Amino acid sequence: MRVLVKGAGVAGLTAAFELATRGAAVTVAETTDRLGGNASWFAGGMLAPWCERESAEQTVLDLGRDAADWWDAATPGLVTRAGTLVVAAPRDAGELDRFASRTSGHRRVDEDEIALLEPDLAGHFRRGLLFPDEAHLDPRQAMAALHDRLAAMGVDFHFGADARLGSGFDHQIDCTGMAAVDDRLRGVRGEMLILRTPDVLLSRPVRLLHPRFPLYIVPRNDHRFMVGATMIESQSTGPVTARSMTELLGAAYALHPAFGEAGIIETGAGVRPAFPDNLPRVEALGSTVAINGLYRHGFLLAPAMARLAAEIVFSHDKPLEFAHETDRQRRSA
Structure with a gap:
């Protein structure tokens, strides 16, 4: 299976990792000329689901509870578990x-x-x-380490002008953030x-x-x-x-x-x-799966969203989806 991941921020890199570990041939396309410089580059890197619950829904705690373990496995030695x-x-x-x-x-x-x-x-x-039980990491170190690990796994990266790819893929994962065409964002x-x-x-x-x-x-x-x-x-x-x-x-x-x-x-x-409710979405439309709306929880929620996107791509049954009921009603109206 050939999958194109659009965007090399935290959502794109984590999605690429989940897909590659399941055996997909992954290509990552990023319109900027290098890794970094996007919202992920300026993140705090706090893996703090219990603290975030102060202003976020229970969903954020549920989805982010295992983030430190995911990052520890994907980027060994970079997670500090000091609370x-x-x-x-x-x-x-x-x-x-x-x-x-x-x-x-x-x-x-x-x-x-x-x-x-x-x-x-x-x-x-x-x-x-x-x-x-909370943890933290340096986002820039984590992104660089994940990029290098993906490259070693055979993931193909295209930056800048070389990122204008589109055909020849079985699936596309849209992780373009604010550049995505979505009037809800x-x-x-x-x-x-x-x-x-x-x-x-x-x-x-x-x-x-x-x-x-x-x-x-x-x-x-x-x-x-x-x-x-x-x-x-x-x-x-x-x-x-x-x-x-x-x-x-x-x-x-x-x-x-x-x-x-x-x-x-x-x-x-x-x-x-x-999104209006500050919760993330993983949504499928044909062969394209979109991950977006990570809000202030990028490094905390990206692993869970990436896993769900990979499950959609590899699902042979009814497509899975993580979206709020209000969005389902809007699309069915």
């Missing part, structure tokens, strides 16, 4: 209680335990929540910073709750930290705005004053495709 720490300033203690009431899989930690978990945060926060802009400082050491992602601009900080190697992210209803791909920069830096400084002296080594913005 997620959620904290709030004393004046925002109500935000912490609200977060706890909307999530599961956590336990409350006091000031002493916070100091044991993250010594550099000692004395900064009195209460927090630890989600011990909207863009949600996420802005992020990468800071570098040797004066802060974190072992796990830390979420700082705030009524107006909550943020997360994800440790990377070489004393780098990914700080994000805004959620703006916009399809603009322009640079990070001054307002967002101020809020992100202010929140990072609130987490630890040493971030005030950190170097800003990168800023970036990605537009994440989302």
